[in-house]
Amino acid sequence: MKAAGFLGNYFKLTGRFSRNAKLYLLATFLISVGFSFYGVLFNLYLTEGGLQEGIIGSILSLSGLALVITAIPAGILSDRLGRKKAMIIGTLSGALLSIFRALTVNGPGLLSLSFLGGVASTLYVLSAAPFMMESSRPEERTHLFSASFAVMLAAGIAGNLLAGGLPGWVRNVFGGSTFTAYRFSLLLGSGIFLTALWPLFKISQTPIINDKSGLISLKRLGQGFRAAGGFVWCNFWIGLGAGLVIPFFNLYFAKRFGASSSQIGLYFSVSQIFTLAAVLVGPALAKRFGKVRTVVVMELLSLPFLISLGAEKILYIAVLSFWMRASLMQMSSPISSAFMMEIVPDDARATVNSIATMAWNLSWTFSTAFSGWAMQRYGYAMPYYLTAGCYAVSAVSFYLLYNKKEPGR
Structure with missing residues (x-):
């Protein structure tokens, strides 16, 4: 009975989420599905394209370095632009950069794209938590954060299964090489990522922080x-x-x-x-x-x-x-x-x-x-x-x- 009461209360509160919060959760789901394609396939795509683990490690590491370098400026920019605009810019930039990454196996080019992709991701990620705070009431806030985490996990489950099975299906139906199947699958993942712009554009702007000092x-x-x-x-x-x-x-x-x-x-x-x-x-x-x-x-x-x-x-x-x-x-x-x-x-x-x-x-x-x-x-x-x-x-x-x-x- 206690478990049923807990679940009933949980779903009751999630049903009361604001329109902004629900649109954000939809965008998070679509972005997470798109990212799952890269989590499963990107390294396999690179090795199939002739790159070795050393350069792959360097490519992957640069997205983390971008977060370290740009975290504070991205946070300030998010405050200045407002969460909606910041998340739209981060999503659009990230989706376009993921398309470019699926179209090349050039090492130096991928290093640059990985860093820029990390910058775009940082802008979205650092805007998300403040946006959820601003789009929820205190009594539902914990549930919204939990729902966001659950949505990312659910998207990961669906995206991983889809991304894993898609290259084999592409080869069976259309023929072609494994490399081409990986590339097609990554481009589809990028397209799913791009569709997250639709719910983000429908979000109502939250208040913009007006800190005239501009300094921490x-x-x-x-x-x-x-x-x-x-x-x-x-x-x-x-x-x-x-x-x-x-x-x-x-x-x-x-x-x-x-x-x-x-x-x-x-x-x-x-x-x-x-x-x-x-x-x-x-x-x-x-x-x-x-x-x-x-x-x-x-x-x-x-x-x-x-x-x-x-x-x-x-x-x-x-x-x-x-x-x-x-x-x-x-x-x-x-x-x-x-x-x-x-x-x-x-x-x-x-x-x-x-x-x-x-x-x-x-x-x-x-x-x-x-x-x-x-x-x-x-x-x-x-x-x-x-x-x-x-x-x-x-x-x-x-x-x-x-x-x-x-x-x-």
């Missing part, structure tokens, strides 16, 4: 750095480990096990389902055992599965390890973020979140570039062992820094 308070920035120190340290190690393996999972299954794009799409989709289930269970565990302990235990439990991925030669065990690693780490991520928001001062939350995000992306950028080079020369095992080490450092650090600081514990 140095005092506030300093307070943010002091409050964020521990989180920056932990996020740095998580980002460092994530960048070593996450961008290359499709190549890992394709090259080590000879998996097809349809198999990879299926593995990714099931991973999203596991992740959704884990995220729903996470709050109950955090309430029972505490946020810090839940985060630490989930991160430590993921380590054996990372080591298994590095050493494994049997496909079904590697796939199970892939699903378990994703579930455990994704379960800990929102709990860690919620804990961070609880213990930092109210007026420093946005700054702390930006700094911690920049730390994650900075380390992710460098480790992705390194990992592509390492995989090309030494194979796929070493990065997984290094990631396990990085996650262990983060988990132990998080416990030592915050175990005694959790409210009510």
Whole structure:
């Protein structure tokens, strides 16, 4: 009865979302489906086009570097333009750049396109959370943020399955090479991405922030750095480990096990389902055992599965390890973020979140570039062992820094 009452209340509140919020969720779904095509196929497309892991790692890393460099200017631009215009510019630019990326396998050109795509993504991402705040009432805000996350997961499930199966269908129906099938599929994904402009244009503009100074308070920035120190340290190690393996999972299954794009799409989709289930269970565990302990235990439990991925030669065990690693780490991520928001001062939350995000992306950028080079020369095992080490450092650090600081514990 309690579960039924909870679900009934949840859907009742989601039904009351503003028109702006519903249009935003539709746009998020379409963008996420489009991105899924690139998550499954882009690396396979590049390798089929003759590029090796070293240059692929450099291409992938530049989108993270763009976020680090442009996060603060993009936030200011979002405040100046308003969320609607900022999200439209980010979406239009991102969709067009994804089309260009699907039309070339020129290394230097893809490096430039990846960086510019990261800039466009940053403008959209940094506008999304403030837009949801401005488009919701306090009593429904948590549900809107949760709904946004659920929509992205659902889009990922659908997009991964579609992207994985489409190249084989294209070859069977139209013939042609695997490379051409990948290119067609990526262009279709870009087209889906582009359709997100329709709901965004129908959104009503939210109030534009009028900060005449145009400057960030140095005092506030300093307070943010002091409050964020521990989180920056932990996020740095998580980002460092994530960048070593996450961008290359499709190549890992394709090259080590000879998996097809349809198999990879299926593995990714099931991973999203596991992740959704884990995220729903996470709050109950955090309430029972505490946020810090839940985060630490989930991160430590993921380590054996990372080591298994590095050493494994049997496909079904590697796939199970892939699903378990994703579930455990994704379960800990929102709990860690919620804990961070609880213990930092109210007026420093946005700054702390930006700094911690920049730390994650900075380390992710460098480790992705390194990992592509390492995989090309030494194979796929070493990065997984290094990631396990990085996650262990983060988990132990998080416990030592915050175990005694959790409210009510």
